Amino acid sequence: MAYKKLFTYIGQHISLTEEDKEQIKSSTRIKKVRKHQFVAEQGEVCRYESFVVEGCLRCYHTDEEGKEHVVQFAIEDWWIADLQSFLSQTPANFSVDALEPSVLIQFEHEDLQALYRKIPKLERFFRLIIQKAFIASQNRVVASYSQDAGKRYIEFRNRYPTIEQRVPQYMIASYLGITPEFLSKIRSRFGED
Amino acid sequence: MAYKKLFTYIGQHISLTEEDKEQIKSSTRIKKVRKHQFVAEQGEVCRYESFVVEGCLRCYHTDEEGKEHVVQFAIEDWWIADLQSFLSQTPANFSVDALEPSVLIQFEHEDLQALYRKIPKLERFFRLIIQKAFIASQNRVVASYSQDAGKRYIEFRNRYPTIEQRVPQYMIASYLGITPEFLSKIRSRFGED
Numbered sequence: 001m002a003y004k005k006l007f008t009y010i011g012q013h014i015s016l017t018e019e020d021k022e023q024i025k026s027s028t029r030i031k032k033v034r035k036h037q038f039v040a041e042q043g044e045v046c047r048y049e050s051f052v053v054e055g056c057l058r059c060y061h062t063d064e065e066g067k068e069h070v071v072q073f074a075i076e077d078w079w080i081a082d083l084q085s086f087l088s089q090t091p092a093n094f095s096v097d098a099l100e101p102s103v104l105i106q107f108e109h110e111d112l113q114a115l116y117r118k119i120p121k122l123e124r125f126f127r128l129i130i131q132k133a134f135i136a137s138q139n140r141v142v143a144s145y146s147q148d149a150g151k152r153y154i155e156f157r158n159r160y161p162t163i164e165q166r167v168p169q170y171m172i173a174s175y176l177g178i179t180p181e182f183l184s185k186i187r188s189r190f191g192e193d
Numbered sequence: 194m195a196y197k198k199l200f201t202y203i204g205q206h207i208s209l210t211e212e213d214k215e216q217i218k219s220s221t222r223i224k225k226v227r228k229h230q231f232v233a234e235q236g237e238v239c240r241y242e243s244f245v246v247e248g249c250l251r252c253y254h255t256d257e258e259g260k261e262h263v264v265q266f267a268i269e270d271w272w273i274a275d276l277q278s279f280l281s282q283t284p285a286n287f288s289v290d291a292l293e294p295s296v297l298i299q300f301e302h303e304d305l306q307a308l309y310r311k312i313p314k315l316e317r318f319f320r321l322i323i324q325k326a327f328i329a330s331q332n333r334v335v336a337s338y339s340q341d342a343g344k345r346y347i348e349f350r351n352r353y354p355t356i357e358q359r360v361p362q363y364m365i366a367s368y369l370g371i372t373p374e375f376l377s378k379i380r381s382r383f384g385e386d
Contacts, residue, residue: 061335071334084328093335120313127320134323135277137330141264142254142286144337 002030002053006105009051009077013128014121023118027111033098039080040096046085048106052078055102056166059094060174070175071140073099073163079129099167149178153186195223195246199298202244202270206321207314216311220304226291232273233289239278241299245271248295249359252287253367263368264333266292266356272322292360342371346379 007021016024031050033039040046042062050057052074059072059080071094074080085092089109107115116122136159143152156176157164164172173183200214209217224243226232233239235255243250245267252265252273264287267273278285282302300308309315329352336345349369350357357365366376 069335071331083324083331087324087328093332116317120317123316123320124309124313127316127323130320130323130327131276131280134327134330135280137327137334138264138276139286140334141330141337142262144334 002103002105005053005077006051010125014125016119020119024115027115028105028107031104031106033102033104035098035101038095038097039104040082040085040092040094042093042095043091045089046082046092046094046096048104048108049079049081049083049086049112050074050096050104050106052076052080053103053105055098055104056100056163057096057098057102058167058171059096061094068174069177070171073160073167073171073175075160075163075166079133083130099171144177149176149182150186150189152176152178153183153190195296195298198246198270199244203318207318209312213312217308220300220308222299224297224299226295226297228291228294230291231288232291232297233275233278233285233287235286235288236284238282239275239285239287239289241297241301242272242274242276242279242305243267243289243297243299245269245273246296246298248291248297249293249356250289250291250295251360251364252289254287261367262370263364266353266360266364266368268353268356268359272326276323292364337370342369342375343379343382345369345371346376346383 003021003025006024007016010016030053031039031048033055039048039050039057054076057074057080058070059074059082060068060070062068072080080096082092082094082096084090085094086109139155143155153176156172169183170180173180176183178186196214196218199217200209203209223246224232224241226248232241232243232250233252247269250267250273251263252267252275253261253263255261265273273289275285275287275289277283278287279302332348336348346369349365362376363373366373369376371379
């Protein structure tokens, strides 16, 4: 069931044979995490690239004053990891934890490298999804210039249409770089409160 | 000479046959631009992904008040484009212009798609370089949280070790999201002024 979701998702970008699917199954694992559980921890090596089958997670950085800054949310069909840490196998700059009980399919670094050798078209697949992630990240940089937090909120809702009901408001405020009070004001302006 | 640089760079990631190189040569073009010339313009479709053989360029967004925000610099061996615009062939959110007379090797969208079909290992190459770009962009998001512009400046110098002498100070300040006056203060703190 979990793999069906993954293969449907991958199938939107490249076509997989039954043999490819078996290879992927035997090179990955299904991981269930409970709410609040870490999937990656700042300061530790991020061991897995995770595909979200079910649930909701966030990726965030904790600064020297202990303040948390959300850089990404992930729900069904998203991928999440500290990519720098995962790729270079060095300590992570970000933590990833679950905001809901979640089901993940996880790729370990060595296994993913082996999969690229066995199924070269996965290079294309990951190129396409990393391109998307890069574009989203660049847009976030642009949005951070915008004086208008309202616009950033609209962009957030377009990017994560179903997430608003699933995530505490203070985390959305953190993602947007504003205070929870200011977010509440914006939401009432858009008739949400 | 220009292609020698490109092939050396690609060769650090994947190995190319002579036939591959001929394919790439016949599917790309060398473009010389003078200082201040646009390579991509906000509002127009970004037609090319450009490899910098020689020179220095910036990628920036102009906001509604006409203020320019630099998101990326590119020097020798870097790539530059508005990737979203290039990939989706929709109007660009960023402009790219030359800060020095520059020599580029340019890939048009259709030609790059054809190259992926002819030389599938280019998927791997572009996956690897886009991963790097994504990581840099994520680090930039984290840096923007940092209260300490000094740290952001250090990170900038690590990322672009040779660029500081080649780019006007006010553009570096724009990239760092601070005023030129504040940048000057930081630089003198680091014994640069």
